[in-house]
Amino acid sequence: MTSTLPRAAAATGEPAHPGPSSADRTVKPRRGRAARRAAVTGWGFLAPFALLFVAVFVVPIIVSIRSAFFVQAPAGSGLYGGGGMVERFAGFENFAAALANERFWAGLGRVVLYAGIQIPVMIALALVLALLLDAFIVRRIAFFRLAFFLPYAIPGIIAAMVWVYLYTPALSPFLRYLPEGTDLMAPGTVLLSMANMTTWTYTGYNMLIFLAALSAIPRELYEASTIDGATGFRTAWSIKIPMVRGAALLAVLLSIIGTIQLFNEPVILATVNPWMGADYTPMMLTYNSLVGVVSPSGEGPASALSLLMAIVAGVLAAIYALLQRGKASR
Template identity: 70%
Template sequence: MTVTLSATRNAGPQPGGNPDTLHPRRRRGKGIRREGLTGWLFLLPFAILFAVVFLVPIIVSIRSAFYSQMPAGGGLYGGGELVDTFVGFDNFALAIGNSAFWIGMGRVVLYAAFQIPVMIIVALALALLLDSFIVRRPALFRLSFFLPYAVPGVIAAMIWLYLYTPEVSPFMDYLPAGTDFMAPSTILLSMANMTTWTYTGYNMLIFLSALQAIPRDLYEAARLDGATGFQIATRIKVPMVRGAALLAVLLSIIGTIQLFNEPVIMEGANSWMGKDFTPMMLTYNSMMGEISPSGSGPASAYSLLMAVIAGALAIVYALLQRRKGDA
């Protein structure tokens, strides 16, 4: 007896078949590439804007830090036009060796040591208050707390300068005799008050966003276990916004190193502060030619040195927080 078995092995595509159904991997690959291209096209406007307003100025500043403007002509007094001359690391050496820069940096570090903790604690307290059931109209209070941030920094500094000036202040007459918010011993506290008033609402929104992202089931479970509102706030809410606190502190450190509006406005009424009271004032006045050495080269060197210091402080704080979280 003869048995004939017919089996189809490795059946290939039949002539005239649909190529989309015959090659699903190729079709899937085309779809992925099309989606990737669409994503890059949506990203392109942001990438161009980011490069123009962020990357290009950084590159220009780095390049400028290695150059200095010097007279092109000869003669006893130099003469000729000012041209950019490559000076290597001379501008960085001048910046590092300038005692005024480090004195100003010491002022802003001291300023940050008491201003940032106060601002962060107040911002967290306000966020916890708005996230609780105590406040009946949270939207109104949220807007009220955030409103000072909408005031331009220079305008806010001018308002506070008006309030600090004894001759025109509406409340200085009601304070103890001898109160002076612009004395050398209190000027940093006065500026810290200005900055805290401006940025507390901004940091409050950072904490509030983090609090509202916490699952409400945790609160219900804690209440079923007998936890009070205070215990929920301190043992659940506060530990779970540690990431938001890290972000707020890092932004505050970077902003404090760049302290500019408040001291500039205060210096207009207190000439004893000088043009180099903070590193940012020193950088700006060097660029404008009011402090020697002047020009874009020394100013760029100061800026890059400030960026390195701000980055180092931010990294140190982040590492300390990570170590604290792992402990």
């Protein structure tokens, strides 16, 4: 046999390590240029979204945080000032005033009570609808999926106006069939009426979240349960529902954040129910504080209220996520 090693390597007994060829040296720069070009292309596609995200989301948050530490004060040194209004650094005065505001805590209590009623009902109904569509019990699944989701596509103000029409005794087409004296906009029932409005709007949206999670479950699990003799109900209870726990967590977290921002429904209901006032929910109080309907007013107090509501939403969402993580780890 003839050796193919170079003479120097053969003489020393060391294996040969040939250096990179000219083809290898030209491929590496090409790959580097291609990677850089792909990165530039990706950032180019991302740039419009990033600019809009910064403009409509990040910048308003920064402006709101800054405004929360300032108040509008009259310029000049006289009793009533002089000239226009100027900004004055107030530190945490706006936050202290918001925390000491009884109307803020009363509105927050209504929202928490509302969430305790509405969110469980909506999530349970969305899960049931998703399980029914996933089980192929009904025909024309695409039609029902679109029909359940369609209320979410209706603007919130328009939907609230329609429901006010349905709740008004002189106009409602169905109140005449309910027990005499039924008032769906009375102080004791208006929260339930609002819960019905938002449940009708967002159940289809959450149903799609559950449907997406159900479609990701491996079909082998269903085949195994069928071989073991499990019924459809048993399969749904033991396989489907545990496997969509992550989707349920997402749906509940989004619902908590949305509930804290409850605004459209109470604002429209307040137009025909003056007893609700301008501070029935914290977001109504924030808006009316901004436009000067309630006192203290101005951008500073309104920004402080909005930031407090963001903190409350984050704390509630974190508590729920931690509780669910604790249950999952058991």
